[in-house]
Amino acid sequence: TLGGPEMIQIEQIRTGVIQENCYLVYNEEALLIIDPGAEGAKLIQEITRLGKKPAAILLTHTHYDHIGAVEELRHHYQIPVYVSPLEQAWLSNPILNLSGLGRHDDIANIIVQPAEHEFKLTDYEIGGMKFSVVPTPGHSIGSVSFVFDDFVVVGDALFKGSIGRTDLHTGDMQQLLHSIMTYLFTLPEEFPVYPGHGDATTIQHEKATNPFFN
Numbered sequence: 001t002l003g004g005p006e007m008i009q010i011e012q013i014r015t016g017v018i019q020e021n022c023y024l025v026y027n028e029e030a031l032l033i034i035d036p037g038a039e040g041a042k043l044i045q046e047i048t049r050l051g052k053k054p055a056a057i058l059l060t061h062t063h064y065d066h067i068g069a070v071e072e073l074r075h076h077y078q079i080p081v082y083v084s085p086l087e088q089a090w091l092s093n094p095i096l097n098l099s100g101l102g103r104h105d106d107i108a109n110i111i112v113q114p115a116e117h118e119f120k121l122t123d124y125e126i127g128g129m130k131f132s133v134v135p136t137p138g139h140s141i142g143s144v145s146f147v148f149d150d151f152v153v154v155g156d157a158l159f160k161g162s163i164g165r166t167d168l169h170t171g172d173m174q175q176l177l178h179s180i181m182t183y184l185f186t187l188p189e190e191f192p193v194y195p196g197h198g199d200a201t202t203i204q205h206e207k208a209t210n211p212f213f214n
Helices: 040-051 068-077 084-091 173-184 201-210
Strands: 009-015 020-026 030-034 055-057 082-083 122-126 129-135 142-149 152-155 192-195
Touching: 009 040, 020 040, 020 129, 020 192, 040 068, 055 068, 082 084, 129 173
Parallel strands: 030 055, 055 082, 152 192
Antiparallel strands: 009 020, 020 030, 122 129, 129 142, 142 152
16 A cells, blocks of 8 residues: 555665665665665665664675675674575676776775575565566676566666666676566556666656667
């Protein structure tokens, strides 16, 4: 029920030099942290302001700009991390998570301990919040999106007016286009889309205007 106690809210926080979007998804009681990319102290400050109890860290994929604050938040709140089994090994491998390629002088090698849980492509309920995990590979092999009741968090699969880059390890343009068509563009038109970078958009807007599909 809209406005009722079960209403789920979402807040976007830009983190790090790459301006990655971390999302805090929360209800009356609990909070989910999606893709804490960097600036753990800033995220903790915002979570404290919201006054909700973190229940888990969910990762859309494991590139360094989405995982840089995982260890800090995991230890601070003593909460589990969820990741695709296809990218579990990337967390502790700076070459695979791209932090160790020397592209950015200010990014040190990021090594995250293994996630406690590996996503199955199914429905979840954590902290009283229900969502589905759907596969959206193409930007990276283990990329997933989280479909909540009335919005979707898509990582770096789909952006406002663009799609994720496919020139990185395990990237695949045809696979990404197929993922978006199959798992995102079949969602309700009015669904807000919350990407890993840039501004939010809607399914309808991207179907109508995204140059990769028009």
